[in-house]
Amino acid sequence: MRGTARGVVDADELAVLKRLALDGGFKGTHKTSCSDLGETLEVSTQTASRRLQRLEELGLIDRDTVADGQWIAITDDGRQRLHAEYTDYRRLFEQGTRIELAGAVESGMGEGKHYVSRPGYMRQFRDRLGYEPFPGTLNVGLTEASEQRRGGLSSLDAIRIDGFETADRTFGPAVCYPAQLIATDVQYDQAHVIEPERTHHAADSIELIAPDRLRDVLALADGDQLRVVVTDA
Amino acid sequence: MRGTARGVVDADELAVLKRLALDGGFKGTHKTSCSDLGETLEVSTQTASRRLQRLEELGLIDRDTVADGQWIAITDDGRQRLHAEYTDYRRLFEQGTRIELAGAVESGMGEGKHYVSRPGYMRQFRDRLGYEPFPGTLNVGLTEASEQRRGGLSSLDAIRIDGFETADRTFGPAVCYPAQLIATDVQYDQAHVIEPERTHHAADSIELIAPDRLRDVLALADGDQLRVVVTDA
DNA sequence: ATTACTAGTTTACGAGTAA
């Protein structure tokens, strides 16, 4: 027998419901077809058709099939089911502490690139942050109030980057904090604040790393305002 | 053939990953067993076992099986996959009820004061907004992207302010939306966006009212950047 | 207890096709 109880939406069907919602059926009605849907979900039109039928049976969507497709509206039950899922994910990602810093983009002194691109660090970034950062840092000069708040970073759980030695010199350990960046009209979720581990001087700026060149993806120039939401690792 | 491509987590597996995360594997490591997991997921222990194996193959979890169960930790890839899901659901539930506009403070033409201070409006502000606004409005010129989003305001629940007539003339109805204002380092929660009810022209700026003179409490001058988070009433 | 293999069964899939 199948595991899920009768009348309960299974994971595949829920994924379809989410897709429909994202594509516009969340508020109001939205036109699609089984072949369209099958393509985005990477299943056959037959499967798409069957899943829509089942979502309708479960009372999660209302349908109006016409000659060239169908109009779909998500019911209150459907919205409720999606909201339950939303709540689960919020529990995962919103429970930690968050510290909001504000400041202006400033030109770094080029050191960032030198350090970040060292293989000894790069390897750890890939393993512990989940990506290889763009070889360079974005420097943000903090406002006075943010300078105060910056001290709170040490209370967050950090991702530790170990120091190492080369023939020439020693590279010290560092710590990273997950950060969400909010520019005027764009938002970016995959960045990290990075700072030397044992330094509490010069707290008037922070350095950011990310898989992308932040100046490009956020369309930033020197002096642009940026809000940085730092969270627990 | 099955629909999903090799190497891609399917909906069932993702549901297991979420379950593991919620049960404690999200930060650090967490002990469970196939029978435990099978029970909460309403599948057999065999299926639970297989799904865990597959999540491990996909690199989404690390496992350490011991005599009486197994220790599970979600990998960075796993967290990333969950975060992608979280982002989807946020788009569904935070977009509709929350519209973020950005712009720069601009000098109004003094009309705001004239209208807002009319007793016929003031009485309603006190009753329906819970305060008597400062007699004047703060005008915010929107960025291009925010002009686009501004249209979404009409999908929010508004507070209606009725029109009325005096001996001289007619004052039309208006609508208000609760708004949170975010200046560089100060935040203000008690403001409202106000606009004439039946006007969809000139969407390049918004007007704000609040119990206080916003230019004072937020230390704003013409041209200063301001973020306006508009929510449902 | 566990995990996970093998075997047999059920379910879900895509192809073909009718309306």
Next chain:
DNA sequence: TTTACTCGTAAACTAGTAA
């Protein structure tokens, strides 16, 4: 073009069992 049926097949399931 659509949606949704039937049908043969492949995948995923549960039961039984070994380690």
